[in-house]
Amino acid sequence: MVQWEISDGEVDYNTALEKMENYVQRIISGKADEKIWFLEHPSLYTAGTSANKKDLVEPNRFPIFETKRGGQYTYHGPGQRVVYVMLDLNKRGKDIKKFVKNLEAWIIHTLAEFNVVGQSRNGRVGIWVERPDKPKSINGLLEEEKIAAIGVRLRKWITFHGLSINVDPDLSHFQGIIPCGIKEHGVTSLVDLGLPVSMTDLDIALKKSFPKVFGQNLINIGVKNQENQ
Numbered sequence: 001m002v003q004w005e006i007s008d009g010e011v012d013y014n015t016a017l018e019k020m021e022n023y024v025q026r027i028i029s030g031k032a033d034e035k036i037w038f039l040e041h042p043s044l045y046t047a048g049t050s051a052n053k054k055d056l057v058e059p060n061r062f063p064i065f066e067t068k069r070g071g072q073y074t075y076h077g078p079g080q081r082v083v084y085v086m087l088d089l090n091k092r093g094k095d096i097k098k099f100v101k102n103l104e105a106w107i108i109h110t111l112a113e114f115n116v117v118g119q120s121r122n123g124r125v126g127i128w129v130e131r132p133d134k135p136k137s138i139n140g141l142l143e144e145e146k147i148a149a150i151g152v153r154l155r156k157w158i159t160f161h162g163l164s165i166n167v168d169p170d171l172s173h174f175q176g177i178i179p180c181g182i183k184e185h186g187v188t189s190l191v192d193l194g195l196p197v198s199m200t201d202l203d204i205a206l207k208k209s210f211p212k213v214f215g216q217n218l219i220n221i222g223v224k225n226q227e228n229q
Contacts, residue, residue: 004218007039043077058176069161071151073177079169085162109209145188
């Protein structure tokens, strides 16, 4: 069984990290089921294991958290759905590359629920959308912008951290970093694409798309207020 939990309100990053790590330990100990946790954070930047200090453009803009997940700098904040994915790869296959591909596929299926074509790109982690409404690149190619980020970590083949999808964050907040070290492309969101999508709409699409990739339905264990984390 894979549990599905939504936290209402913004969850402090350190509080979320502690809860996530404790839950992963419970999975390792055989005391808890796998879990998908949906939440939002207050505005902050996180630095993954590959983060380059040169990509931190405005170090005093928001709090910065050093993490041990893969990836570089990313932004989290209101209007962005963060999804922490705690799955047991001992049971699902000990293949981290396949797991990341599955996360990409989950996002792509979810975006398709809104008729958005998300695509993965070699050498560019995350999910991208083409912007025919914007000027083409100097190479004559369609502009592409990032709509979702991925950064994961493993402990005894239990996954944690996960992904984030931009619903309607303040996109100017990304200007304080070079997201994932990529200067050539910008970021976008579902609302920026002209879609009146709410966080609840996205959650429904995520839940619907999950079994298409991971083969199991999500079991809702309810919405929890931040104070009850």
